[in-house]
Amino acid sequence: MMSLHNLLDANQQFALNGRGTTNHCPMALHALAEMGADEARLNDFFAYWLRDKALPASPGSRLADEGQDPEARFSQLRADFSGKVAKEGWQPLFAQIVAQGISPASGAFHPMIRLACAIENGHQGEQAAALAAWHCKPLHLPQGLGAPCPDLPALLARLHETLGGWHSNQRWITARLRQVAEMPSFVQALPNSLARQKLTQKHDGPDDLLGTLAELALALYWQTRDFTVLHLVTGTRAASLIAAQLGEPLRGDFIRLLWQGVAAAYVTVGAPALGAPRWPDLGAISWQQVTTLAIASDDDHCIKLVHTCWRERAVSPHYLAVAAREVGLLADDRPDERHTAAR
Known part of the structure; x- marks a missing residue:
């Protein structure tokens, strides 16, 4: 039986998107845990997502530019950002997003929501993933x-x-x-x-x-x-x-x-x-x-x-x-x- 943070670690195997949707799994797990779901329920939801919705993460590549495949770019940026978040926290990378004028509406608001969940539960890997998602689905208004x-x-x-x-x-x-x-x-x-x-x-x-x-x-x-x-x-x-x-x-x-x-x-x-x-x-x-x-x-x-x-x-x-x-x-x-x- 895995705890919330263990499940969020396991979520790192998933792609940016799922089948017909984005990867809502980490956000839903956070919400369930906050509302009082026990570990058995968290594991059941994770198993459902793995079976019915999840897609495997794409291998990253060294060139994380905007012309790259979004899934490969997400994997590479998530890996790069994980080290930066561990050393400096999420705020410096977030400041770069704002400085570049990338809208909070990017990715239908999901990267912002994902980041907020990760701030609340303190999972640095999810903070990095949310910031990577924001970069991979940029909307400039x-x-x-x-x-x-x-x-x-x-x-x-x-x-x-x-x-x-x-x-x-x-x-x-x-x-x-x-x-x-x-x-x-x-x-x-x-x-x-x-x-x-x-x-x-x-x-x-x-x-x-x-x-x-x-x-x-x-x-x-x-x-x-x-x-x-x-x-x-x-x-x-x-x-x-x-x-x-x-x-x-x-x-x-x-x-x-x-x-x-x-x-x-x-x-x-x-x-x-x-x-x-x-x-x-x-x-x-x-x-x-x-x-x-x-x-x-x-x-x-x-x-x-x-x-x-x-x-x-x-x-x-x-x-x-x-x-x-x-x-x-x-x-x-x-x-x-x-x-x-x-x-």
């Missing part, structure tokens, strides 16, 4: 040419007005993000700055961008149950964990890249109008019920979303509603778009 916006809600309102209803036939989230990044209309609508970009540690200030983003993402996911928006919910918590470890000006630069990535992701789902959510009466539904069902699930996105909601449960009771719906305790007539792969 343009600097906006639009007038400054006062805050994030105003930015989303502008995008709804100018690009509401946008649609793509691309299957992958990452492909749709690249489409949006190349659209002149997006560049013209995207502001060159937000007047209020302040980040507070307690998420209770009027200028707290991450706190505002968390509220907006949760409400939008309740409204749409869109698969991309799910990644905004889990990604916001990941960004908060990372940002809390950063000093200025690195933190401010990271937050700027984050809201630009959120803007692009919002357009990929059609930039819908943000309605006032109608939150349900939860009756006797408890977190114990929800986490028990999530721990028993093999749906990696369900596990990760419920974990995020459970960790943020003190912030808002609405996290329980979202998590309860995710595990089937609340009825919902909206389609679950899990068929839209998140590579």
